[in-house]
Amino acid sequence: MPEKIICGRCGFVFYEGHDLVPPEVIAKKYDYRCPRCSSPLKLKPLTIKIELGSNKRR
Ligand SMILES: [Zn+2]
Structure with missing residues (x-):
């Protein structure tokens, strides 16, 4: 399950990956x-968004 941390204001992607990284580490x-x-x-x-989604890859 990939994690995506983006800016809640402009949508800048701070982090995207399969490891779950706490938002404070990113901040x-x-x-x-x-x-x-x-x-x-x-x-x-929290002013950043965390998105978790299923990424089905073959
Ligand atoms: Zn921003």
Whole structure:
């Protein structure tokens, strides 16, 4: 199940992959700021979106 963490404001993709990475790790990696829209990444309230979806690959 792939995980996708995107900016809740502009949709910038911070992380996309099959490993489940906690959003705080991602936020820290980007210095708590979105590189595209400069929106601060807050965890409370959460300003980033986490999408989990089934990715069926053959
Ligand atoms: Zn953004």
